[in-house]
Amino acid sequence: MKATVYVESSVISYLTARSSRDVVKSARQAITVEWWENSQSEFELFISTLVREEISHGDPIAAEQRMKIVQNIKVLSTHDKAESIAHALIAACALPEKSKEDALHIGIAASQGMDYLLTWNFKHINNAQKTSAIIDVVQNFGFTCPILCSPEELGAYS
DSSP states (O other), X not given: OOEEEEEOHHHHHHHHSOOOSSHXXXXXXXXXXXXXXXXXXXXXXXXXXXXXXHHTSSSHHHHHHHHHHTTTSEEEOOOHHHHHHHHHHHHTTSSOGGGHHHHHHHHHHHHTTOSEEEOOOTTTTSOHHHXXXXXXXXXXXTOOOOEEEOTTTTTTTO
């Protein structure tokens, strides 16, 4: 059985973005493409209705590209438990009030039993200073926290 991966919006954005002159963004784009082409088939991928909503915004042509990339990926719905986890993450100051969507990504992935949450969001999701607080909140709801990681950490170069 393949491990499950919740693909957060930032990964899809890096996968379809125009080439960047910014060294960090350019590297993340290359790593994401590498992971998508060579590693994603090792996993069962999922997105959520929230991911679909987020990637549908912005430039219409870019949004269409993003939506096309995810068209065959299974979509998870948002349940009450995911919402409760998200609220608790903010209440516990694991994520700031302005990051409700980021908290909801974690809530969805955790409540749906995902093994990994794949993201390039190092500010609020894949942040070593926040990880233990995030894990504690998720475990308080009786769930196992998915491993929060980037494509690079999930074997882009394995």
